[in-house]
Amino acid sequence: QKEVEQNSGPLSVPEGAIASLNCTYSDRGSQSFFWYRQYSGKSPELIMSIYSNGDKEDGRFTAQLNKASQYVSLLIRDSQPSDSATYLCAAYPGAGSYQLTFGKGTKLSVIP
């Protein structure tokens, strides 16, 4: 069973701080990783994709990938109350599978 694991939280950070969200995956063949944000009662919204080791930055968001450790993370700088949501980590398993596999999500609360 290919798995993506996340700490369910809740993770609370003060406004303006850096929020760090973590994800591990079991399939060494996984090549593509995605972070989605999901507000309560809404659908997931793609915020970052990462395909190679290292960091990828987009505005206040930085995704980090370490394939040797099978670890993906998302950093949110200058956290805002509007960032309060559940963050879902997702990966395509290896061997050409198109079954995007999601973690259970980490609930982030940014405290004003």
Next chain:
Amino acid sequence: ETGVTQSPTHLIKTRGQQVTLRCSSQSGHNTVSWYQQALGQGPQFIFQYYREEENGRGNFPPRFSGLQFPNYSSELNVNALELDDSALYLCASSLTPGTDQPQHFGDGTRLSIL
């Protein structure tokens, strides 16, 4: 650019009934995937459609079936509804089936089984 649209928004059914959910893919996207999201869980992959054929299936029974039409829109059909089928059903589209392709979600259909 038109995003992924799903209908209906909400639906209430009783056990044993059948339901059809609909999805229009984002402009230019030829691949549609369906997910089931129970409360407090991540989305679970049901199946994917590409070129009007099923292109991969998750761990769901045969009473979950689908279709894709020439315009890339798609339907999810669920027969013999069970209480555990109550969930948010999400449709996502992507440019192609490739494993480097991010998927973009519609607003979902919330299905409640009484």
